[in-house]
Amino acid sequence: MRFKVKIINISTGSVPVVVLNRKDCAEMDLHLNERVKITNPKNNLSIIAAVDFYDKLFPKDTAALMSEVSDALKITEGQYIVLSREESPIALRYIKEKLTGKELNSEKINTIIQSVVEGRLTDIDLTYFVSSCYIHGLTNKEIVSLTKSIVHTGEMLNLKSHPGEHIYDKHCVGGLAGNRTTMLVIPIIAAYGLKIPKTSSRAITSPAGTADTMEVLAEVCLDTKKLEQVVKKTNACIIWGGALNLAPADDKIIRIEHPLSIDTDGLMMASILAKKLSVGSTDILIDIPYGEYAKVKTKSRAKKLRKMFIKIGRILGMKIKVIITDGSEPIGNGVGPLLEAIDVLKVLRNDADAPLDLKNKTLLMSAELIDMHIHNIKKSRKIVKELLESGKAYHKFMDIIDAQGRKKLPELAKFTRTVFSPRSGIVTNINNNDITRLARFCGAPKTKEAGVYMHKKVKNKVSFGDPLITFYSNNQESLDYAVEYFKNSTAYIIVK
């Protein structure tokens, strides 16, 4: 059937949508969300879209195209499209199989992921897939297939100078505020001479992702060509993965997990390993902090994940080492992009007030990584300490920043307030979720110079009147709200 094109510049962000008159739908027996194939007869470009209805506004025989659709068809308003019914994608049959608890072979998983990337699945379809994976779990075979499919539906980088070269990488399973080890481990490893290109993510629900924090100091949106130059020059990079077309299916799956904030072990594993595979990593250190406020709550789950990571990595041809660390409180003192960047710089410059927990965690992780190369943990520890304390890591970091494109360090946010301890005692608990929330109330991660600074950490002694926490915000009302929230919270527990 032929329709006159009306363009509505709305991006649905998920499956492409075409809006038709309700009468036209009735005549074609099309239901809401049913899939149709839309073709531009002038250039034969076509796209699969989901049907939506409208009652008023546009005349009959008009198809209102969302911008994804009009862009894909290279069509302008007033031209004509041809619309035909599209059978449900075969991926739906496989999703239904998974829903009933069957194991999917690699071909079926590939069909699903291909459909995801092509935007042929609606949110409903994809949610069935994600919830099936969540409830039934994924076998190792399935995780491997999934990882490979996610990699192959996107771009792959080749950063090796010669075929057998090892490429190092690290990943933290996350959930802790201030955990900015990436920006310290990468320059240390690169300063030692190993290649370690790192793609990081931005914050979704946290007050700062590594990409947000690095962006305070340097450009992080690099294209493939620029990325290759940076790695060639410095052995490393710390960039935002989202700027490249690596593992594009992954973001669409994560978007579905977000509303219920569920974590599906198998999907998480595939998501992490796909990103590593797509940059060509061969030797990977994975940090799993566990604790009440971390993504992984218990040591036993951390151990289970460790086993899975190592096993699946082996099948995929990657050497994976997993460390399980203390995730009971935020890492470092600052929370928010600029405050965290300052913590990182303090550690690299060996400042007297550098956060010790961040430094120790950095040394631990860097040594484990170098040990993967020289197989001597004692020696590795020595090397790492020397690289950090000599300033070699600091200089490597400056090289990386210059290569990516240095930025001028901004001032901290203009409104600040410090809350002092109402009693003397020992800090026995800091609620990571409250700290996260407070930093976001102050404006992080959007406002890079906003956030909170923790003067005291767990096990620290405090006297009455000692500064506990300082808030930074560019908005007076937000600051007031954060301070009020803090006073009524149990963000800090101080016991006599």
Next chain:
Amino acid sequence: MRFKVKIINISTGSVPVVVLNRKDCAEMDLHLNERVKITNPKNNLSIIAAVDFYDKLFPKDTAALMSEVSDALKITEGQYIVLSREESPIALRYIKEKLTGKELNSEKINTIIQSVVEGRLTDIDLTYFVSSCYIHGLTNKEIVSLTKSIVHTGEMLNLKSHPGEHIYDKHCVGGLAGNRTTMLVIPIIAAYGLKIPKTSSRAITSPAGTADTMEVLAEVCLDTKKLEQVVKKTNACIIWGGALNLAPADDKIIRIEHPLSIDTDGLMMASILAKKLSVGSTDILIDIPYGEYAKVKTKSRAKKLRKMFIKIGRILGMKIKVIITDGSEPIGNGVGPLLEAIDVLKVLRNDADAPLDLKNKTLLMSAELIDMHIHNIKKSRKIVKELLESGKAYHKFMDIIDAQGRKKLPELAKFTRTVFSPRSGIVTNINNNDITRLARFCGAPKTKEAGVYMHKKVKNKVSFGDPLITFYSNNQESLDYAVEYFKNSTAYIIVK
């Protein structure tokens, strides 16, 4: 934050949507699909909507409202709305509990269903709920809570003349083409003197729902007042349930099940029983046809469902009788609204060529229903036979049609074609799914006068050249396509 209103007359059909500029979203730290509360400051009306982005077209500080939103706020273009972040509905927490396999109490289920009716859940949220119910199943307690919630979030009819009056009802679990027993059983039971108001559905994927077929003969979109009049006058009605606000949550849940065509026993049960409860039914006969092409594939599943129906019905205070019937082939000869209506009239008029299978099934079901009243199946069978063969049921049906609003019977579709048997033998199988597809290719259910007529049924002898099937369509191309499809299909299997 204040936004100038731009109205886009698009109905999303699910959760209300507000479209904002991407920059505004970034400033407010709003993500795709996040929920916001939108208030019209002039009248204090407010609504919860999901956020969508756009890049171009509208200026910054503009909120484009889909028509559900502007209607709910009683707002016009150019006015201002106030937008604020809305915490995720608490229903999400309960959905997550169900996802992890926990049993939900009645309060939690009620919160979920309330949120469904208020449009506070996105498709993603609702799909998590449906898939959890599918995979983990629902306990009897949960099904009971769900049924009550679905009833209480909609309208309830009171059709009783006195408090203790019994109200009869019937339901078929479905899947078979041509299964129009409702239009026969209802007049028989009403002619006997029992009250039996029946709400039916339209076709979703079938070539005709009971409401579509009845609509050939009479009005089926009745409001509550008119419905009460019809039932008072005739003891019965056969109407489209969708015209009333009964069990509104149900349709939204069914919409989610549709893309993967999954059937969740517990949801199906709640959906059926909620519709019965909302019209006040007390004594219900449920028909579960089983067979390769029916909704229920095996006798053992049919038996399992029978047990569940009876048990849950008892808890809800309804007397339920379940019959398990042969669902191996379509019922009657005609498939498509008008062709099925003709079959019904033939049975009621005791025509010589009335489809015997439809008549026998009608007699069986009607006798079981009357037996629920007089507890004597032998006598019930006699009564039912007499009511049908004497023409009393026919006259009752005419009364119901007149009360609802009689329509002029249309002519059958103008293009027809008959396919003749290529061999002699016995029909051993008729593929219900192919028959369904063929009738839809011809234009049913949209074109009421389109469909197929089966001259032969399973176990019938056929000679070479006997007519097998006749196609009716108003579109010559559709007819050709259907005939071609039939010839290449295994819709009929004839064995020597």
